[in-house]
Amino acid sequence: xxxDSAGLRADTVTQIRERIxxxxxxxxxxxxxxxxxDWRGAEPDNTRAVAYAARIDREAGHAxxxxxxxxxxxxAFLPDGxxxxxxxxxxxxxxxGESRTATxxxxxxxxxxxxxxxxxxxxxxxxxxxxFDDELDERGEIRPxxxxxxxxxxxxxxxxxxxxxxxxxxxxxxxxxxxxLADFGFCPLSRTPDRHQLGIxxxxxxxxxxxxxxxxxxNNLIVARDDNDGRLFxxxxxxDGSSGSPVFNDLWDVVALHHYGExxxxxxxxxxxxxxxxxxxxxxxxxxxxxxxxxxxxxxxxRELLEQALVLWKTDAPTEKKLTPRPRQTDDAASPxxxxxxxxxxxAPPSPDPILVSKEAPAMPIPASEATIVLPLEITIRIGTxxxxxxxxxxxxxxxxxAPAPRALAxxxxxxxxYANRNGFDPTFVPGLDIDLATIVDPLKKKIAAxxxxxxxxxxxxxxYENFSVVMHKxxxxxxxxxxxxxxxxxxxxxxxxxxxxxEQPRAEGDxxxxxxxxxxxxxxxxxxxxxxSHIFDRGHLTRRNDPTWGPNAARANADTFHFTNCxxxxxxxxxxxxxxxxxxxxxxxxxxxxxxxDKRLSVLQGPLYDAPQPLYADDVEVPNAFWKIVVWKGKGGxxxxxxxxxxxxxxxxxxxxGGQPDETTRAKVTQFRTTVADVASRSGLRLxxxxxxxxxxxxxxxxxxxxxxxxxxxQIKVR
Numbered sequence: 001x002x003x004d005s006a007g008l009r010a011d012t013v014t015q016i017r018e019r020i021x022x023x024x025x026x027x028x029x030x031x032x033x034x035x036x037x038d039w040r041g042a043e044p045d046n047t048r049a050v051a052y053a054a055r056i057d058r059e060a061g062h063a064x065x066x067x068x069x070x071x072x073x074x075x076a077f078l079p080d081g082x083x084x085x086x087x088x089x090x091x092x093x094x095x096x097g098e099s100r101t102a103t104x105x106x107x108x109x110x111x112x113x114x115x116x117x118x119x120x121x122x123x124x125x126x127x128x129x130x131x132f133d134d135e136l137d138e139r140g141e142i143r144p145x146x147x148x149x150x151x152x153x154x155x156x157x158x159x160x161x162x163x164x165x166x167x168x169x170x171x172x173x174x175x176x177x178x179x180x181l182a183d184f185g186f187c188p189l190s191r192t193p194d195r196h197q198l199g200i201x202x203x204x205x206x207x208x209x210x211x212x213x214x215x216x217x218x219n220n221l222i223v224a225r226d227d228n229d230g231r232l233f234x235x236x237x238x239x240d241g242s243s244g245s246p247v248f249n250d251l252w253d254v255v256a257l258h259h260y261g262e263x264x265x266x267x268x269x270x271x272x273x274x275x276x277x278x279x280x281x282x283x284x285x286x287x288x289x290x291x292x293x294x295x296x297x298x299x300x301x302x303r304e305l306l307e308q309a310l311v312l313w314k315t316d317a318p319t320e321k322k323l324t325p326r327p328r329q330t331d332d333a334a335s336p337x338x339x340x341x342x343x344x345x346x347x348a349p350p351s352p353d354p355i356l357v358s359k360e361a362p363a364m365p366i367p368a369s370e371a372t373i374v375l376p377l378e379i380t381i382r383i384g385t386x387x388x389x390x391x392x393x394x395x396x397x398x399x400x401x402x403a404p405a406p407r408a409l410a411x412x413x414x415x416x417x418x419y420a421n422r423n424g425f426d427p428t429f430v431p432g433l434d435i436d437l438a439t440i441v442d443p444l445k446k447k448i449a450a451x452x453x454x455x456x457x458x459x460x461x462x463x464x465y466e467n468f469s470v471v472m473h474k475x476x477x478x479x480x481x482x483x484x485x486x487x488x489x490x491x492x493x494x495x496x497x498x499x500x501x502x503x504e505q506p507r508a509e510g511d512x513x514x515x516x517x518x519x520x521x522x523x524x525x526x527x528x529x530x531x532x533x534s535h536i537f538d539r540g541h542l543t544r545r546n547d548p549t550w551g552p553n554a555a556r557a558n559a560d561t562f563h564f565t566n567c568x569x570x571x572x573x574x575x576x577x578x579x580x581x582x583x584x585x586x587x588x589x590x591x592x593x594x595x596x597x598x599d600k601r602l603s604v605l606q607g608p609l610y611d612a613p614q615p616l617y618a619d620d621v622e623v624p625n626a627f628w629k630i631v632v633w634k635g636k637g638g639x640x641x642x643x644x645x646x647x648x649x650x651x652x653x654x655x656x657x658x659g660g661q662p663d664e665t666t667r668a669k670v671t672q673f674r675t676t677v678a679d680v681a682s683r684s685g686l687r688l689x690x691x692x693x694x695x696x697x698x699x700x701x702x703x704x705x706x707x708x709x710x711x712x713x714x715x716q717i718k719v720r
Contacts, residue, residue, distance in 0.1 A: 007102070007117045007243060008260065012162045016260045020278050023224035023233050027278070030198050030223035031235075042199025042223075051194035056251070073250055081203065084252040085215060086184045089130040090207040091118055091244065092147075101210035104130060104244040105254075106171070106186040108309035112150065113168050113189075113287075114244035115259045117161040122152035125169050132177075132184050135213035142212075146177025155302035157294055164230060164282050164290055165259045170305060187246055187254045190313035191285035196255040198222055202234045204258065206245035222255075230286025232256040234279050247281050256281030301512065311531070321533065323616040323623060323652055415514050415559050422560070424455065424464025425483040430603050431634050433690075437462060440605075440686050441471055441480055449474035453518040463518060463565055466557035467548035470565045476622055477525045478568050481607035481686065482543040488600030490550045513539060516563045524564045525621065533569065533618050535655045540570025542606050542627075568608055569623055571651040599634040606630070611683050612649055625649045628680045632691060639694040643680050645673040 008016075033042040043049040087106040091114055092099060104114030112130055119125050129147045137143040151172035158167040171181060202220040207213055220236030232255065234247065247256035261279035288310065295306055427435045438459045441448060448461035449472035455464050463470040468484035515526060530539050543566050548557035560566075608624030616623045626647040633640055677695040681688040 007100070007115075008161055009117075012117075012165075013260070015162060016280050019226060019229065019231060020233065020280065023226070026198075026225075027223040027233060027235070030221065034199050034221060039199035040197075043197035045197075048193050049197050051192075052197040052200075054194065077250065077252075080252045081215070081217075081248075083185055084187055084246075084248060085135075085205045085213065086132065087187050088205040088207075088213065088246060089132045089184075090134045090210065090213070091128055091130055093119070093124060093128045095124070095127050101207065102243040103205075103207045103258075105205075105246045106181075106184060107168070107189050107254075108186050108305065108312055109182055110171055110305050111155065111168055111309050112171050113166060113257065115161070115165050115257065116158045116167045117165055117259070118244050119150075119158075119167040119169065121158070122156045125150040125152035125156055125167070129175055130171070132179060134207065144177060144179075146179030146183075147175040148181060149173055149175050155298075155305055157291065157306075159287075159290055161259075164287055166257055166282060166287050166290075168291065168306075170302065186312070187248075187252075188312035189254065189284050189288045189291075189309070191288040192313070193285075195253045195284070196222055196232070196249050198225060200249060202236060202255070203248040203250065203252070204236060204242070204245050205248070206242040206258070208242050225283075230283045232281045232283050234281065236261075236277060236279060254284050256283055257287060304512070308531075314535075321535075321618070323536065323618055325614045326617045326622075328610070328615045328622065415563075416556055417517065419453070419455075419464070419518060422464045422466050424458065424462070425467075425469035425603075426485050429485040430601055430632055430639070431599055433603075433632065433634075433639055433694075435483070435603055435605070435632065435690065437469065437471065437481075437483060439690070440688060443685050443687055444473075444480055447473050447475060448480065449477075449519060449523045451518050452520060463516060463563075465548070465560035465563070465566075466553050467550065468543045468557070468560070468566075470543070470563075472519060472523060472565055474523055476608075476610070477523055478608055478621075478624065479542055479565060481605055481684075482566060484543045484547045484604045484606075486547050486602040486604065487550045488602070490554075513562050513564055513567060516565050519565065525567065525569070526564045529619070529621065530567075530569070536571060536618070536652065537569040538572045538574075539567045540574070542566050542568055542608075543604075547604060568627070569618065569621070570627075571648045571654070572656050573651050573654065574646070574648040602631055602633045604629065604631050607684060607686075609645070609683050616652060623652065625652075626683075628675075628684060630677060630680060630688070630691060632694065640696050641677055641691050641694040642696055643675050643677045645675050645680065645683075647673070 030042040033039060040049060040053070043052075089104055089106075089112070091102045091104050093101075100118075102114060102118040104112055104118070107113050119128055126149075128150050130150065131145050131147045133143045134145045135143050149172035151170040154170035154172075156167070156169050159165060174181070200222055201218055202222050203218075204216040204220065205213065206216065216236055220234055222232060222234045224233035225231070226233075232247070234256070242258055242261065245258040246254045247258055249255050258279060258281045261277040291306060292310060295303060295310070298306060425435075425437065427437065429435075441459070451461060451463065454460060455462060458464060458469075459471065461471050463472065467486075468482060470482045471480045472478070473480045513527075515521060515524070530537065541561055543561055545558060545561045548561065549555075550557070606627065606629040609626040609628055610622055610624060612625035616625070626645055626649070629644045631642045674697060676697050677688050677692045680686070681692070
């Protein structure tokens with residue numbers, strides 16, 4: 001059964017019909033204005049009309065014609081609409097042998113909006129699946145669809161059908177299909193008055209009668225508004241199953257949540273027929289205000305997701321913050337962060353609430369080579385399953401691929417505040433080598449952030465976690481470096497949602513980040529920074545989430561990687577796209593399985609670089625233009641090291657606008673380098689002399705001025 005008016009109570013339908021009847025004169029005036037060519041004159045609120053016209057001029061790049069219809073749209077109208085339609089899904093509720101369908105859409109990367117008369121309560125939500133890409137493709141063939149469950153335990157908010165008739169639910173696990181939730185983007189909510197005016201066209205994406213996705217464009221007039229009850233009235237064609245559909249303006253802003261439509265006798269078409277529907281939608285501004293009022297009553301993850309969703313519209317605003325060039329600080333004067341930390345020695349609360357949502361790209365295998373290699377990538381963002389080991393290994397050897405250890409000793413992901421039980425980075429973890437962090441950071445020792453609770457017997461300023469350590473920069477508030485040990489024998493992949501060991505199944509979903517109570521909060525970048533700059537940056541791990549998750553305390557190590565001290569501002573495309581950069585550790589382990597005498601222990605150092613000719617700042621934070629990584633291990637021929645650098649400079653001018661993933665036409669060039677340990681030392685200012693003799697690239701990189709070899713496959717990087 002497809003839900004529309006049939007899913008509403010009789011008393012609700014009566015109230016709607018009364019409201020429609022009450023707007024008869026206003027709707028008639030609007031139609032007359034449009035018919036006369038003066039569509040702009042249909043709006044009685046001059047302030048709203050001016051605001052809408054200004055936004056059209058600003059966003060679409062032209063002013064609407066003041067006479068005639070507003071059917072002329074910029075070419076971007078089509079790809080923008082194609083992007084918006086991906087966030088729309090068909091809802092399928094299976095109950096007592098009955099299947100009911102309607103429509104809904106993502107308002108953020110994690111939250112789904114539909115009508116309350118579609119999903120009445122949390123019990124209904126547990127029986128509902130949402131189906132994305134349920135449509136025909138460009139060839140008229142059925143596109144592969146992806147279904148997700150809903151997760152009302154995390155968040156379920158609703159307004160009764162006679163009120164605002166909405167249900168907002170967190171999205172749960174993928175049920176079937178290959179798409180990642182982030183692939184579908186989202187349509188953010190807003191309450192600004194520049195999103196609609198009477199007389200404009202509405203565009204509706206819907207699943208009428210449970211069919212494949214349909215888009216209704218043009219000649220769908222917004223003809224009346226009820227400022228008291230938060231309703232918008234528009235005359236268009238809708239069918240059962242359209243409940244929960246987003247109603248868009250020509251900029252693909254959501255202006256209403258469709259919830260009722262039926263043919264009305266007072267709508268006379270030029271042909272004389274009276275079959276056109278008068279529809280009532282709930283104004284998005286009213287839903288936004290209602291959700292905002294409910295935030296204070298929430299707690300935990302549900303509150304975080306809603307707070308994040310309610311500010312997403314700001315990333316589409318012309319006043320969003322931009323990076324600014326500025327001379328690099330070169331003296332030793334105290335930074336604002338140091339001054340804030342010094343005044344009162346402000347300490348983070350003993351049990352800070354989880355703060356923030358991040359997206360980490362999936363773990364992909366990558367290498368370790370011998371020649372300087374520049375890797376220019378043309379990236380179309382897509383999160384999927386990493387290549388299998390068999391595709392990376394010599395033929396016939398797939399059965400020897402690195403496998404996760406047994407699912408033992410797991411615990412739910414949470415921060416253990418007894419930091420004294422951490423082991424930290426072991427400098428002698430790789431046999432025959434002592435990676436002394438004090439020696440490495442000695443050239444920058446004046447810039448190391450002091451700790452409130454130093455670890456006994458460790459480098460001053462070393463934050464020890466399970467299987468890794470972090471040294472913070474007191475001016476930049478980002479780690480100088482992180483150092484990680486990986487034991488290939490007990491390497492365990494931890495499921496991001498449950499905190500349990502699991503097979504490696506990369507996910508594109510949010511994670512909670514935490515403050516570390518051992519360091520003054522002003523000396524780290526936390527929620528305020530990353531939320532304020534979410535239109536450019538994601539929260540990017542330095543020590544990868546997967547790397548320290550080995551041994552009996554793998555779950556603790558996994559949770560430890562979600563401290564803000566291990567976080568860095570990485571461009572939203574960079575953090576979701578760098579296949580080779582993210583998999584070098586696993587690649588070294590996998591390739592080493594075929595080498596007699598290979599010791600399955602790795603040590604990994606990584607950190608940011610600040611050597612762009614023109615530094616860029618986000619507020620008072622210098623943005624890393626690149627990141628470096630060095631992987632060290634003992635192979636058959638002795639100790640070996642591989643150095644990589646990845647540059648995000650070319651991405652920093654690209655802002656995220658209204659969706660989690662870029663559309664398929666948005667590409668950016670990212671450069672990854674296979675470089676030398678000496679080069680990393682020169683660029684970072686660190687002392688890496690002890691690792692240079694083992695550099696597999698030594699003598700193999702092109703000389704200055706020679707052509708650089710482009711990395712196109714893992715096989716080009718030699719680890720033996």
